[in-house]
Amino acid sequence: MRYFVVGSDGKRFGPADLQTLQDWANEGRLTESSKMVEEGTGSFVVASDVPGLVFLPRAPEPDRPVERVDNHLAKSIIVAIICCQPLGILAVIFSAQVDGLVIAGRTEEAKRKAKLANSFANWGIALCVLLILYTVFMMVGPLLGRVWV
Numbered sequence: 001m002r003y004f005v006v007g008s009d010g011k012r013f014g015p016a017d018l019q020t021l022q023d024w025a026n027e028g029r030l031t032e033s034s035k036m037v038e039e040g041t042g043s044f045v046v047a048s049d050v051p052g053l054v055f056l057p058r059a060p061e062p063d064r065p066v067e068r069v070d071n072h073l074a075k076s077i078i079v080a081i082i083c084c085q086p087l088g089i090l091a092v093i094f095s096a097q098v099d100g101l102v103i104a105g106r107t108e109e110a111k112r113k114a115k116l117a118n119s120f121a122n123w124g125i126a127l128c129v130l131l132i133l134y135t136v137f138m139m140v141g142p143l144l145g146r147v148w149v
Contacts, residue, residue: 002039003050005030015039018052025055069110071098072118079121083128091120 002015005024016024024030025047032048032055047053073095080088094117101110 003045004037004039005047006035006037006044012037018050021047021050021053025053031055067102067107069098069102069107069114071095071114072121073098075121076117079124079128084124087120087124087127091117091124093117094120 002017003021004012004014005016005021006012014020021030030047032046034047036045036047036050037043038045048055072091076088076091076095078088080092094113098110098114098117101107101113
């Protein structure tokens, strides 16, 4: 028995004998759900119903490599606790979104969120340093003024 294979666009390929169909199945060009037409009768059949046609299980596609994106979560938490809470909290929020975006395959968006988290954390550190310096100078300044006078 020979069969025509009906493509997804409706075009017919063949006729092909059982050995040719088996070769196509082994190459992955023919699946169990492929539609076919018998050459003599013109009746439609599904490839899995053709006697003697065997479909071997296909190896799963290898997982795509996941790019590593640093989420800066540790720095963000430290900034939120020690330095500047508002900027630290924003940094933690953006940091927490990074890993989920990477897993979802949205690497570019994950990189943007990581960059925002890093920026907020860095601004929090800078603001903390400025406030510490300001406090030190306000406390030490009057003392130095008395010593030098």
